[in-house]
Amino acid sequence: MNSALNPKRTVAELKELRTLTGNDNGAQRIAFTPTWTKAREWLQKKLSVLPVEIHRDAAGNLWTTLRGESEKCLLIGGHIDSVPNGGWLDGCLNVMAGVEILRRINTQYYGKPPVTVRLVDWADEEGARFGKSLFGSSACSGNLDMNEARGLVDKQGIKLPDALKNVGIDFERVKDSGKELKNADAYLELHIEQGPVLLDLDLPLGAVLGTFGVERHAITFHGQAAHSGSTPMNRRKDAFLAAARMSPEIYKIAERSGNGVCTIGSCATKPGIVTSVVEECRITLDQRHLDSAKLAQMLIEAKAASEKFAKEGNVKVSWERLWQIAPRPFNTDLINLCDESIREACGKSHRLPSGPLHDAAEVAAAGIPTVMMFVQSLHGISHNKIEDTKEEHLELCVTAFDKLAEKAMQWIQKK
């Protein structure tokens, strides 16, 4: 049935793209730059031999549509943009696997599959230039904060709306792209894992359960500055000591939560001199979990711990929220189909959450049943030219992802 699918071709095309748009330092397909445009022109040339319609939406996302018997729609997504000096797989693997699957579906169904199949290349997933990731997909989902985005500037002082104008996109209209999601019944995205979980388990592929919710706070302990020589230990109000005593408890909270993770990423003290007890200690805390109830619990426990150690240390504590995003769990039926496809392709599957956000999180937030498949990353690293995956695993992921696309088409028909 899959004789038209040629995973080796996907690997060859990824190498072709690397040669075309990379240099000695890695991939250079930064969104809205000439190299990005060149990559997209190359992509469109590959697609144009198929009986498809290709257009760019109001946010600059590129849509390729293979019309089927039904208006019902299967979406496959990825992003051809990269960070500066990026890897050869992040984002474009998803797109090129999608191209191969379109070829297979077109051949197998003589140009008319049972449902409509669309490949989307999201614009500026990485946010490398303006520091705001998921631009195209968040415009499409309706979640993009227009006021925030309007004010974004790059290192040269160019505003996002002006950069968009240069490539023919009207910033004030980007949310019109939301109409593309009409009739969308399922969204699939393949991605390199960018972490070490599958590598450590020695498994090529995994089914992704969703993307983590995030709670990001600054916690400030307020004590009293005092001379480091003249102040006896029992008379001190040491803000740093309270923060330090709380820290191990924060990590225990993450451990108790099951799959949660937490990071105390920074610690700043005032007055910050060698001869003074610390008056003020500000740390940042990033907590993540796939389960919103457990994430909320992690936050409650962290607040309780901060108050306990503040009280014990005779200092005060205050919290400030820096950023927050809800977990985006994926669709249970599609997770099961993803698992099944992986087992058929290579025998064994594993379910894992995604720490990084992806365009799929935006599509899921728009209410469209979504799932992602991860393929193992060597070195557990990405956003770096050493990012890599074994070629046999790349071929395997195209095969498994194609099986998932077929199962999802059948699932959509039954809905």
Ligand SMILES: [Zn+2]
């Ligand atoms: Zn990516």
